[in-house]
Amino acid sequence: MDLKTAQLIExxxxxxxxxxxxxxxxxxxxxxxSVEALLDLYGIEGEEREQCFAIHRPESVTIAAExxxxxxxxxxxxxxxxxxxxxxxxxxxxxxxxxLLNSKSFFxxxxxxxxxxxxxxxxxxxxxxxxxxxxxxxxxxxxxxxxLSPMNSGATLYKPLPRGRNTFTRIDDFPFEERRKAGRxxxxxxxxxxxxxxxxNVVDYVLAVHEVEKDSILGEIWRSADATDEDKP
Numbered sequence: 447m448d449l450k451t452a453q454l455i456e457x458x459x460x461x462x463x464x465x466x467x468x469x470x471x472x473x474x475x476x477x478x479x480s481v482e483a484l485l486d487l488y489g490i491e492g493e494e495r496e497q498c499f500a501i502h503r504p505e506s507v508t509i510a511a512e513x514x515x516x517x518x519x520x521x522x523x524x525x526x527x528x529x530x531x532x533x534x535x536x537x538x539x540x541x542x543x544x545x546l547l548n549s550k551s552f553f554x555x556x557x558x559x560x561x562x563x564x565x566x567x568x569x570x571x572x573x574x575x576x577x578x579x580x581x582x583x584x585x586x587x588x589x590x591x592x593x594l595s596p597m598n599s600g601a602t603l604y605k606p607l608p609r610g611r612n613t614f615t616r617i618d619d620f621p622f623e624e625r626r627k628a629g630r631x632x633x634x635x636x637x638x639x640x641x642x643x644x645x646x647n648v649v650d651y652v653l654a655v656h657e658v659e660k661d662s663i664l665g666e667i668w669r670s671a672d673a674t675d676e677d678k679p
Contacts, residue, residue: 450617451589455582457632460653461553461639462560462679465520466506467573470655470667472515477646478577481519481548488514499548500541502527522547522600523568529602535610543609547600550593550614551644553579556633559598560679564658573659575667576679577652581639584651585617588641594620595638614640653677 463478479487485495488511498507498519507519522544530540538546554560560576563569585592593614597607625635645651654677655668663678670677 448618450620450622451585453622454594454617454620454636455585458555458636458639459581460677461555461579461581461584462557463551463553463577463579464560464563464658465575465577466518467575467657469518469575470577472517473577474649474668475515477644478551478648479644479646480551480642483644484509484517484519487511488517500545502540502544521568524566524598524601524603526602529606533602533606533608535608536612538610546614550640550642552600553639553641555581555636555639557679558633559637561661564679565660570660573657573664576656576658577648578654578656578673578677578679579648579651580653580672584641584645587647587650588645589617591642592617593640593642594636595640596620596625596635597637599638 465473465478476487481499484490485498488509490498490509498509502525503519503522506521508516509519510516527540530543534540534543554563564574564576594617595614597609597613599609599613620636622635652668653670653673654666656666656678657664658679666678
Protein backbone atom coordinates (compact mmCIF):
# COMPACT_ATOMS: atom_id res chain seq x y z
CA MET A 447 0.00 0.00 0.00
CA ASP A 448 1.45 3.37 -0.97
CA LEU A 449 1.92 6.18 1.53
CA LYS A 450 -0.95 8.38 0.35
CA THR A 451 -3.44 5.50 0.37
CA ALA A 452 -2.35 4.59 3.89
CA GLN A 453 -2.70 8.23 4.93
CA LEU A 454 -6.21 8.41 3.46
CA ILE A 455 -7.36 5.29 5.29
CA GLU A 456 -5.78 6.33 8.59
CA UNK A 457 -7.29 9.82 8.49
CA UNK A 458 -10.69 8.76 7.17
CA UNK A 459 -11.39 5.17 8.32
CA UNK A 460 -15.12 5.51 7.61
CA UNK A 461 -17.09 6.80 4.63
CA UNK A 462 -20.70 8.00 4.59
CA UNK A 463 -23.39 8.16 1.93
CA UNK A 464 -26.83 9.73 2.25
CA UNK A 465 -29.62 8.16 0.19
CA UNK A 466 -33.36 8.75 0.17
CA UNK A 467 -35.70 7.05 2.66
CA UNK A 468 -36.32 3.42 1.76
CA UNK A 469 -33.33 3.13 -0.56
CA UNK A 470 -31.46 0.35 1.24
CA UNK A 471 -33.20 -2.76 -0.23
CA UNK A 472 -32.39 -1.64 -3.80
CA UNK A 473 -28.84 -0.61 -2.85
CA UNK A 474 -28.28 -3.94 -1.11
CA UNK A 475 -29.40 -5.83 -4.23
CA UNK A 476 -28.00 -3.71 -7.07
CA UNK A 477 -25.26 -1.68 -5.40
CA UNK A 478 -24.66 2.02 -5.06
CA UNK A 479 -24.62 3.09 -8.69
CA SER A 480 -23.96 6.42 -10.34
CA VAL A 481 -26.81 8.14 -12.14
CA GLU A 482 -25.25 7.09 -15.43
CA ALA A 483 -25.07 3.44 -14.37
CA LEU A 484 -28.67 3.56 -13.10
CA LEU A 485 -29.88 5.00 -16.41
CA ASP A 486 -28.09 2.14 -18.19
CA LEU A 487 -29.56 -0.47 -15.83
CA TYR A 488 -33.09 0.90 -16.22
CA GLY A 489 -32.78 1.33 -19.97
CA ILE A 490 -33.47 5.07 -19.92
CA GLU A 491 -32.66 6.55 -23.31
CA GLY A 492 -33.32 9.57 -25.52
CA GLU A 493 -34.70 12.81 -24.17
CA GLU A 494 -35.56 11.32 -20.77
CA ARG A 495 -31.95 10.24 -20.32
CA GLU A 496 -30.63 13.67 -21.33
CA GLN A 497 -32.97 15.36 -18.86
CA CYS A 498 -31.63 13.17 -16.05
CA PHE A 499 -27.98 13.13 -17.09
CA ALA A 500 -27.03 16.54 -18.48
CA ILE A 501 -29.58 18.98 -17.05
CA HIS A 502 -29.99 20.31 -13.52
CA ARG A 503 -32.44 18.31 -11.38
CA PRO A 504 -34.27 20.74 -9.08
CA GLU A 505 -36.18 17.81 -7.56
CA SER A 506 -35.45 14.12 -7.16
CA VAL A 507 -36.53 11.95 -10.08
CA THR A 508 -37.98 8.44 -9.73
CA ILE A 509 -37.21 5.94 -12.49
CA ALA A 510 -38.72 2.50 -13.02
CA ALA A 511 -38.34 -0.58 -15.20
CA GLU A 512 -40.05 -3.94 -15.28
CA UNK A 513 -38.42 -6.39 -12.90
CA UNK A 514 -36.47 -3.71 -11.03
CA UNK A 515 -37.28 -1.82 -7.84
CA UNK A 516 -38.00 1.88 -8.19
CA UNK A 517 -34.88 4.05 -8.02
CA UNK A 518 -34.51 7.71 -7.12
CA UNK A 519 -32.03 10.09 -8.73
CA UNK A 520 -31.15 12.60 -6.03
CA UNK A 521 -32.03 16.25 -6.66
CA UNK A 522 -29.29 18.83 -7.25
CA UNK A 523 -30.79 21.64 -5.19
CA UNK A 524 -27.41 23.05 -4.05
CA UNK A 525 -26.37 23.78 -7.66
CA UNK A 526 -27.57 26.37 -10.15
CA UNK A 527 -26.57 26.92 -13.77
CA UNK A 528 -25.94 30.64 -13.32
CA UNK A 529 -23.45 30.02 -10.49
CA UNK A 530 -21.79 27.15 -12.33
CA UNK A 531 -21.21 29.37 -15.35
CA UNK A 532 -19.19 31.70 -13.13
CA UNK A 533 -17.02 29.09 -11.42
CA UNK A 534 -16.43 26.45 -14.10
CA UNK A 535 -12.98 26.30 -15.68
CA UNK A 536 -11.36 24.56 -18.67
CA UNK A 537 -14.15 25.61 -21.00
CA UNK A 538 -16.70 23.40 -19.25
CA UNK A 539 -20.42 24.16 -19.46
CA UNK A 540 -23.02 23.35 -16.77
CA UNK A 541 -24.14 20.37 -18.89
CA UNK A 542 -20.54 19.08 -18.92
CA UNK A 543 -20.40 19.35 -15.13
CA UNK A 544 -23.70 17.53 -14.63
CA UNK A 545 -22.48 14.72 -16.88
CA LEU A 546 -19.24 14.53 -14.91
CA LEU A 547 -21.00 14.33 -11.55
CA ASN A 548 -23.64 11.91 -12.81
CA SER A 549 -20.93 9.45 -13.84
CA LYS A 550 -19.83 8.91 -10.23
CA SER A 551 -21.08 7.75 -6.83
CA PHE A 552 -20.23 10.04 -3.93
CA PHE A 553 -19.13 9.52 -0.34
CA UNK A 554 -18.41 11.98 2.45
CA UNK A 555 -15.29 11.44 4.53
CA UNK A 556 -16.53 13.01 7.77
CA UNK A 557 -19.59 12.84 9.98
CA UNK A 558 -19.73 16.65 10.00
CA UNK A 559 -20.43 16.72 6.28
CA UNK A 560 -23.27 14.21 6.61
CA UNK A 561 -24.94 16.12 9.42
CA UNK A 562 -24.45 19.40 7.59
CA UNK A 563 -26.38 17.99 4.64
CA UNK A 564 -29.08 16.46 6.84
CA UNK A 565 -29.66 19.82 8.50
CA UNK A 566 -29.73 21.73 5.21
CA UNK A 567 -33.02 23.44 4.44
CA UNK A 568 -33.73 21.17 1.49
CA UNK A 569 -33.50 17.96 3.54
CA UNK A 570 -34.11 18.72 7.20
CA UNK A 571 -37.79 17.76 7.10
CA UNK A 572 -37.29 14.42 5.35
CA UNK A 573 -36.11 11.06 6.57
CA UNK A 574 -32.93 9.86 4.92
CA UNK A 575 -30.97 6.61 4.74
CA UNK A 576 -27.31 6.94 5.73
CA UNK A 577 -24.73 4.25 4.98
CA UNK A 578 -21.50 3.95 6.98
CA UNK A 579 -18.73 2.13 5.11
CA UNK A 580 -15.26 0.74 5.77
CA UNK A 581 -12.77 2.87 3.82
CA UNK A 582 -9.92 0.37 3.77
CA UNK A 583 -11.89 -2.44 2.15
CA UNK A 584 -13.51 -0.18 -0.44
CA UNK A 585 -10.17 1.36 -1.41
CA UNK A 586 -8.47 -2.03 -1.58
CA UNK A 587 -11.01 -3.37 -4.08
CA UNK A 588 -11.86 -0.24 -6.09
CA UNK A 589 -8.80 2.00 -5.72
CA UNK A 590 -8.22 2.23 -9.46
CA UNK A 591 -11.65 3.85 -9.92
CA UNK A 592 -11.50 6.17 -6.90
CA UNK A 593 -11.03 9.92 -7.15
CA LEU A 594 -10.80 12.56 -4.42
CA SER A 595 -12.17 16.08 -4.33
CA PRO A 596 -11.06 18.97 -2.10
CA MET A 597 -14.52 20.56 -2.23
CA ASN A 598 -18.24 19.87 -2.35
CA SER A 599 -18.43 19.48 -6.10
CA GLY A 600 -22.23 19.41 -6.11
CA ALA A 601 -22.84 22.78 -4.48
CA THR A 602 -22.60 26.35 -5.73
CA LEU A 603 -24.20 28.10 -2.76
CA TYR A 604 -22.65 31.18 -1.16
CA LYS A 605 -19.19 31.64 -2.76
CA PRO A 606 -18.83 28.80 -5.28
CA LEU A 607 -15.26 27.57 -5.58
CA PRO A 608 -13.65 27.28 -9.02
CA ARG A 609 -13.90 23.78 -10.43
CA GLY A 610 -12.85 21.99 -13.59
CA ARG A 611 -11.28 18.89 -15.09
CA ASN A 612 -8.70 18.66 -12.28
CA THR A 613 -11.14 18.93 -9.37
CA PHE A 614 -11.17 15.14 -9.04
CA THR A 615 -7.75 13.52 -8.71
CA ARG A 616 -6.37 10.06 -8.08
CA ILE A 617 -5.31 9.24 -4.54
CA ASP A 618 -1.64 9.32 -5.56
CA ASP A 619 -2.02 12.83 -6.95
CA PHE A 620 -4.00 14.42 -4.13
CA PRO A 621 -2.01 17.12 -2.27
CA PHE A 622 -2.70 15.90 1.29
CA GLU A 623 0.38 17.42 2.90
CA GLU A 624 0.26 20.70 1.02
CA ARG A 625 -3.32 21.27 2.12
CA ARG A 626 -2.59 20.18 5.70
CA LYS A 627 0.33 22.60 5.95
CA ALA A 628 -1.95 25.33 4.61
CA GLY A 629 -4.18 24.82 7.65
CA ARG A 630 -6.77 22.41 6.29
CA UNK A 631 -8.22 20.19 9.01
CA UNK A 632 -9.33 16.67 8.00
CA UNK A 633 -12.90 17.98 7.60
CA UNK A 634 -11.82 20.31 4.80
CA UNK A 635 -8.73 18.58 3.44
CA UNK A 636 -10.39 15.76 1.50
CA UNK A 637 -14.10 16.49 1.17
CA UNK A 638 -15.42 13.85 -1.25
CA UNK A 639 -14.39 10.36 -2.29
CA UNK A 640 -16.02 9.26 -5.53
CA UNK A 641 -16.09 6.00 -7.43
CA UNK A 642 -16.47 6.11 -11.17
CA UNK A 643 -19.67 4.35 -12.27
CA UNK A 644 -20.43 3.34 -8.68
CA UNK A 645 -19.98 0.27 -6.49
CA UNK A 646 -22.18 -2.71 -7.50
CA ASN A 647 -20.98 -4.78 -4.52
CA VAL A 648 -21.24 -1.95 -2.02
CA VAL A 649 -22.88 -4.23 0.57
CA ASP A 650 -19.45 -5.83 1.03
CA TYR A 651 -18.17 -2.56 2.52
CA VAL A 652 -21.19 -1.28 4.41
CA LEU A 653 -20.87 -1.50 8.18
CA ALA A 654 -24.29 -0.15 9.13
CA VAL A 655 -27.32 1.58 7.69
CA HIS A 656 -29.39 4.07 9.68
CA GLU A 657 -32.61 6.00 9.24
CA VAL A 658 -31.89 9.62 10.06
CA GLU A 659 -33.80 12.88 10.13
CA LYS A 660 -32.47 16.39 10.84
CA ASP A 661 -30.60 16.03 14.16
CA SER A 662 -31.48 12.47 15.12
CA ILE A 663 -30.73 8.86 14.28
CA LEU A 664 -34.18 7.26 14.27
CA GLY A 665 -33.04 3.67 14.06
CA GLU A 666 -30.70 1.08 12.63
CA ILE A 667 -31.90 -0.54 9.40
CA TRP A 668 -29.06 -3.00 8.81
CA ARG A 669 -25.78 -3.98 10.43
CA SER A 670 -22.77 -5.97 9.26
CA ALA A 671 -21.33 -8.68 11.47
CA ASP A 672 -18.17 -6.53 11.60
CA ALA A 673 -19.92 -3.38 12.82
CA THR A 674 -19.65 -1.81 16.26
CA ASP A 675 -21.92 0.66 18.03
CA GLU A 676 -19.59 3.43 16.81
CA ASP A 677 -20.34 2.71 13.16
CA LYS A 678 -22.98 5.36 12.59
CA PRO A 679 -23.18 8.91 11.25
